[in-house]
Amino acid sequence: MANADRFSICGGNVLLPQGLCQTELCVEDSLISHTGSAPGRGHVIDATGLYVLPGIIDLHGDAFERQIMPRPGVHFDLQLALADTDRQLVSNGISTAYHGVTYSWEPGLRSRDTLLRMMDAMANAARYLACDTRLHLRHETYNLDAEAEILDWLAAGKIDLLAFNDHTPDILRKLTNPKDSMTVLQRCGLELGALRELAERVSARAAEVAPSIARLAAAAVAAGIPQASHDDPSPETRQWYQAIGCGISEFPKTRETAVLARKLGNHVVFGAPNVVRGGSHQPNNVSAAAMAHDGLCTVLTSDYYYPAMLPAAFRLSDDGVCTLPEAWAMVSSNPAEAAGLHDRGTLAPGKRADVLLVQAPAGRAPSVVAHLIGGRVAYAASGSRASLFSTNRPESADVEAVQAAVVA
Missing domain, CATH: 2.30.40.10 (Urease, subunit C, domain 1)
Incomplete structure (x- = not known):
């Protein structure tokens, strides 16, 4: 161009x-x-x-997963998926996008193979994409066998943002309910019995998780890579992550956790879809607009829906939650600060x-x-x-x- x-x-x-x-x-x-x-x-x-x-800076977007697998078990070429995602990003005002790619112990969509192919595809596509596209590695903390590889990637500068996810307990809970289990089964391609056996084997290593997180966090600090903890359930969890150098709280589960995060000087992330829809799609989750009103949300992300970021900022302003400049900071200057992007x-x-x-x-x-x-x-x-x-x-x-x- x-x-x-x-x-x-x-x-x-x-x-x-x-x-x-x-x-x-x-x-x-x-x-x-x-x-x-x-x-x-x-x-x-x-x-x-x-x-x-x-331009909008999106620190956490995983809607591209639907371009890769638009229907359960139906996969498309990653270059095609990235190209279409790029068009969605720029048409919705997103200039810088962090693709949240989950590296889990699960097979299928969130497996090591998918991640490696995605990393290669992003590198090969970079010069053809209009949006500045970066890797937000969403590390499942029970994926302990991946630690050494992630340490190498951090040292080599292959990760732009590292997030710590802990979905293993939630997966085990979902596997007890036939309806809830379908989402996980469809993305991983396993039968229920096989997935339950795998999840139980993985969860048995719980004592190894915290030391592994601490080693990864130390490596990220040494490499200057920003870190986020995902779905912080309590102030105690946020305090622990803060102590090991992880300074972004993604989607904290409680108001008290968000309050502590702000006291610690952390950026607190919520989803723009939460604002646009008038609340979270997850039962009992906090309202992003209410958090913004009280100064407890500093960053909005696309989460699972790219078109939400632009209208979310205007919605906060129109509803009197904050001024437009304050709302726009949540999708521009604040995420830039959180990610260490000093040039934009x-x-x-x-x-x-x-x-x-x-x-x-x-x-x-x-x-x-x-x-x-x-x-x-x-x-x-x-x-x-x-x-x-x-x-x-x-x-x-x-x-x-x-x-x-x-x-x-």
């Missing part, structure tokens, strides 16, 4: 670190150069009537030009009109009222195509 080396975005309501304002945003050589009008600004994007926002997350000079032009008409869900990643056009919606590169149009095939697509 060709790059417009120098251009300005004018007429929009721009979200700067100090808040929303009517100003001009200038981009040069893939970075934000400055704000405010300046001579020799080059090409112009007319963003009148639109919000101009930092805000529209400030020197930052990567990951920029969204968003329309939010009354009574309708907000939508992406145009999406720039590193100053390059990654997506443009058809039928919008925006006029991209409306003056001094560059002689660039991809920009011309975008202009033709978005000018009504």
